[in-house]
Every structure is written in structure tokens, then in C-alpha cells.
Amino acid sequence: MTWVLVTGASDGLGAEFARLAAEDGHDLILSARREDRLRALADDLPRGAVVIPADLARPGEAERLWEEAGAGREVGILVNNAGLGRNGLFADPSGWDREAESLAVNVQAATVLMKRAAVAMRARGQGRILNVASVAGFLPGPHMAVYHATKAYLLSLSEAVAEELAGSGVTVTALCPGATATSFFAADGAEGANRLTRGRLPTAASVAREGWWGCREGARVVVPGAGNKLATLLPRLLPRGAVAAVTGRLLARR
Numbered sequence: 177m178t179w180v181l182v183t184g185a186s187d188g189l190g191a192e193f194a195r196l197a198a199e200d201g202h203d204l205i206l207s208a209r210r211e212d213r214l215r216a217l218a219d220d221l222p223r224g225a226v227v228i229p230a231d232l233a234r235p236g237e238a239e240r241l242w243e244e245a246g247a248g249r250e251v252g253i254l255v256n257n258a259g260l261g262r263n264g265l266f267a268d269p270s271g272w273d274r275e276a277e278s279l280a281v282n283v284q285a286a287t288v289l290m291k292r293a294a295v296a297m298r299a300r301g302q303g304r305i306l307n308v309a310s311v312a313g314f315l316p317g318p319h320m321a322v323y324h325a326t327k328a329y330l331l332s333l334s335e336a337v338a339e340e341l342a343g344s345g346v347t348v349t350a351l352c353p354g355a356t357a358t359s360f361f362a363a364d365g366a367e368g369a370n371r372l373t374r375g376r377l378p379t380a381a382s383v384a385r386e387g388w389w390g391c392r393e394g395a396r397v398v399v400p401g402a403g404n405k406l407a408t409l410l411p412r413l414l415p416r417g418a419v420a421a422v423t424g425r426l427l428a429r430r
Contacts, residue, residue: 178252186213188358192384232285233277261323282326306391318424347394351387
């Protein structure tokens with residue numbers, strides 16, 4: 177069966193993607209910063225998994241990960257799931273370290289892995305790439321400005337490369353969920369702090385299932401949930417300044 181490489185696999189969407197791939201009979205390569213969590217997940221999978229810890233915010237780690245993942249194996253599906261964000265004002269100098277890590281993971285590492293996968297898969301004439309973007313990629317995001325910008329980049333890149341690879345046997349899917357019940361908001365300091373993180377959120381399992389199905393079907397963009405689909409239309413319905421104002425009110429700390 178196909179080898180599947182999942183980044184950010186230690187919990188949340190990444191762990192759910194790993195379970196879905198295992199259910200489909202694929203062999204797994206799991207990567208994230210937390211080796212202990214990766215090994216615990218691997219132990220729970222029916223056929224185990226190869227574990228390659230990597231901190232994708234560090235220079236060269238994405239290249240190393242791809243080389244180790246492909247040593248004696250052909251990666252047929254890449255799930256580019258690792259991502260970081262920060263909730264706070266862009267003009268606050270204390271936020272730069274986290275924003276720099278977000279750029280390194282969401283843009284640089286995601287692009288390196290996607291590039292390496294696309295080249296290898298195109299040469300073989302088959303393969304699938306699933307990039308976890310976000311509904312944030314459709315909207316400017318005051319208070320999460322860098323995160324929204326990185327997801328806009330990943331969404332644009334995914335759609336462009338999907339068109340380039342049309343007919344090659346390789347597909348690219350951008351999954352664009354909204355706020356989801358994962359540890360993401362706790363990690364970026366926004367859990368329960370703004371309107372988007374309060375109340376009942378979709379489960380990681382349900383969002384991953386839609387993304388995995390879309391990837392299998394070769395869909396180019398998958399937006400789970402009616403509310404998120406509506407949000408993607410806001411730039412067409414409202415002036416850009418109004419879109420930024422609305423998004424900013426949702427993301428502002430309360």
C-alpha cells in the first residue's frame with residue numbers, strides 16, 4: 177500500500193488523518209515535535225508507524241524529514257498538516273518569535289515538503305498532496321494577521337500547483353476548516369479568549385474526515401461547514417475594509 181507522511185501528527189487533525197489513513201490500509205510515517213505522543217499514536221495504529229520527530233520551525237528540518245521519510249520508501253500521500261499561529265497585535269514586539277516560527281512552519285516548511293512531494297509524485301505519475309490551509313486564507317485577520325497571511329499563501333499555492341499538475345496523476349487538495357476543537361488555540365494563547373473559540377466547535381475527527389475524503393477524490397478545495405463556506409464569500413459580498421473589521425471583531429481578545 178501507499179506510504180502516507182503526516183506532519184503535525186501528535187494530536188488534533190494530524191492524529192485523525194493518521195487514523196483515517198490506517199483505516200484505508202496505508203503505511204504511516206508520522207512527524208511532529210513531540211516524539212512521545214507520536215510513539216503513543218503509532219502504538220495505537222493497527223500496523224504501527226514510522227516515527228520521525230522534527231521541529232519544522234528550524235532551518236533544514238523539512239528537507240531532513242523528507243529525506244528520512246523517503247529512505248527506502250515511496251511517499252504516495254503527503255498530509256501537510258503542521259501549523260502554528262499567534263493571537264495578538266502585530267505591532268506588539270513580543271510576538272515576533274512566535275510569528276517567525278509560524279512563517280517557518282506554515283510557509284517555508286510546507287512549501288519545501290510540497291515541492292519535494294510534487295517532484296517525486298509527478299515523476300511517478302501518481303500521488304496526492306493534502307495541505308491543511310484554513311478558512312482564514314480567504315480573509316484578512318486582525319489579531320492573527322501573520323497566521324491568516326500564511327494560510328492565504330498556502331491556499332493560493334495549492335490551487336496554482338493543482339492546476340499545473342492537472343492530468344499528471346497527482347492531485348493537490350487544500351483543506352480550509354474554521355475553528356476546530358484541537359489544541360491549536362491553546363498553543364497560540366487564544367483558547368476561550370475570542371468569539372471564535374467559545375462555544376461548541378467541530379471535532380477534529382469530523383473535519384479530518386472531510387479533508388481525507390476530498391483528498392481521495394482529488395478535490396482542489398474543501399471547506400467544511402455551512403458557516404465556513406459563507407465566510408469564504410465575504411470578500412465578494414462586502415468591501416475589503418469591512419471584511420477586515422468583521423474578522424477583527426471575531427478574533428479580538430475579550
